[in-house]
Amino acid sequence: MTKRIKSSISYKLFGFFSSLILSANVWAAAKPAESDIVSQLRDQAAKSTLPYDILESLTTEVGARMAGTPQDALAVKWAVDKFKKLGFDKVWTEPVTFDTWIRKHESASVTSPFQHELKITTLGFSIPTPESGIEAEVIHFDTIEDLIESPADSAKGKIVFISRKMERFRSGKGYGPAVKARNTGAVEAAKKGAVAVIIRSIGTDSHRLPHTGMMRYKEGVKQIPAAAMSNPDADLMERIFARKKPVKIKLRLDSHTGPKYTSHNVIGEMTGREFPDEKVVIGAHLDSWDLGTGAVDDGAGVAITMAAAKVIGDAKHRPKRTIRVVLFANEEQGLVGAKAYAAKHGGDLNNHVTGAESDFGAGKIYAFASRVAEDNLAVVSKMAKLMKPLGIEYLNNEAGPGPDLIPMYRLGMSVFSLRQDGTDYFDLHHTADDTLDKVEPENLAQNTAAYVVFAYIAANSEQKITRGVLKTH
Ligand SMILES: [Zn+2]
Known part of the structure; x- marks a missing residue:
């Protein structure tokens, strides 16, 4: 090999490495740190009117939606349309059958x-x-x-x-x-x-x-x-x-009791960029009792989680994993949609990284808790840092699941609990007074911001969150 060729090779190598360094720099400039991405999305969500707009739409265009009534079917249709209108990548329904009253x-x-x-x-x-x-x-x-x-x-x-x-x-x-x-x-x-x-x-x-x-x-x-x-x-x-x-x-x-009825869990996804099959599940129940319009129970949860996924889905830098929003059918009369979901997806537990349900009204979130493997606590502390500006403290690693995640939790899914201020919740719960005027738009936005932090960090984590033995890629 002549000196000339050698120098040409070393020149080429230099060029290759320098272009690598250059592209890494460009990438670094184009892709901010995760904490910056999430802070920005959080602050955007905290000012968003989207969750309130969703809740206004549900309570006005559907209203009361007791399981098995004609309004149940209307709510399912509303949810499918809303997911599509918000630009979710995938939207589908899964049947849930139950007795009616x-x-x-x-x-x-x-x-x-x-x-x-x-x-x-x-x-x-x-x-x-x-x-x-x-x-x-x-x-x-x-x-x-x-x-x-x-x-x-x-x-x-x-x-x-x-x-x-x-x-x-x-x-x-x-x-x-x-x-x-x-x-x-x-x-x-x-x-x-x-x-x-x-x-x-x-x-x-x-x-x-x-x-x-x-x-x-x-x-x-x-x-x-x-x-x-x-x-x-x-x-x-x-x-x-x-x-x-x-x-x-x-x-x-x-x-009186009526014939059996088939409603649907309604599911919308924002696909993850690296591990699309792995999902972080957020959600709420779509049904309500018949006396009010189900604004706080659980229209608020529907609005918060749909809006949080929308904010993440629209982000320039999506997380590695998929955000799945599940709007469960018939929670009120016995977690029927939740059980149907676990029956269908329990076998896919390994791809259900973690989850959190919003089903405690529309009060501000003041604290959160996790239930994850010890090895995942570093991920949780990242969340804690980003939740702090929202006035949210980390509690402990002893979280229980929201009602509709109980069946998946029992199968071994890790869960988070974002604790809302429920001081007034039971003034309204299951009454004719459960109406939109009780909801503060800025509280819904704060909730949405918290779900953005939780879901983004969980979905983007290097370590895959689990409940027990850590599994890595
Ligand atoms: Zn509820």
Whole structure:
């Protein structure tokens, strides 16, 4: 090899390397650091009116959308159209089949020792009363536990009234202890011989609006009608009971179960640039109860997660993995869409990197928690840094799943929990008061910004997030 050729080769090599360096520099200039990309998207989302516009559209063009009603189908169509209009890369639906229940008439009044109309609502899947109603003496229990501990036949031929009031907390932790009366009140009352059960609404408000929600029967225990009354009416009942005279109520409920119905989970994706099969799942439930327009439960979650994925999908630098938004069918009547999703996708768990559901209204997010393998905590601390400017603190690695992610979580999927301020949530939950005017647009935007940070960082992580043993590419 002559000197000349050698120098030509070294010149060529130099040229090759210098062009590499040059292109790396150009790339560096074109591609900012991940934290800069995410900060910019976060700040953009925090000012965005998109989530509010989505929620305004859902609550105006669809409104109440109880599972199995014609509005359920309308909501599915709305969601498909909205995903497409927002430019999601993939949009599809997956069938979810369930039993249906329809509310018709509901009324109650105190007939003795005084006369009062009561504001009540039938609990989901309650049987009706006879057409002429039930009029009976009322037996009062403070709590479901008192009812359970009362003697057999304590409520024989009577209407059971349970008056425990739900406590207000930012975290919503008053719900669990209180909701037991709604879930199991009919079964426990029937065991003691009752002909019906009426509970104080599971809610923290003082409005004269009852809160609906699911109740359950148990095989082998007689089915009795079940209703909830508004908080002011429950206060009135307590004052009447304080007079120590026999109290009578007349209750008339007309509801019926319908044929099986097939709704759909609606799914939209923004495809990841390196590992399109691996996804970060965010979402909410599309159905609502029938009394309000489902603005806070869970239209807000629908709007927040759709908008967050849209912001990421429109970004100049998309994350490595796919952002999948799942709008679950029929959460309210038993996580039916969630179970269908897990039945279909549980086998693809390895590609479900992590997830978070927004289903606690429209309050600001004040904290977040993770449930990931120890090795992933460095990724979580990246999120924490980027969440801080939104007023969000990192809590711990003990997060539980949102309701619709419970089945996937049980199969082993890692989850995050972005905690919303739920101080007012149970004022509105499952009532006619769950309407758009209760939602602050800037709170929705703050939520969206937090979901952008979570979803982007999780989807772009070098390490693949898992719940257990770390798997790398
Ligand atoms: Zn909900």
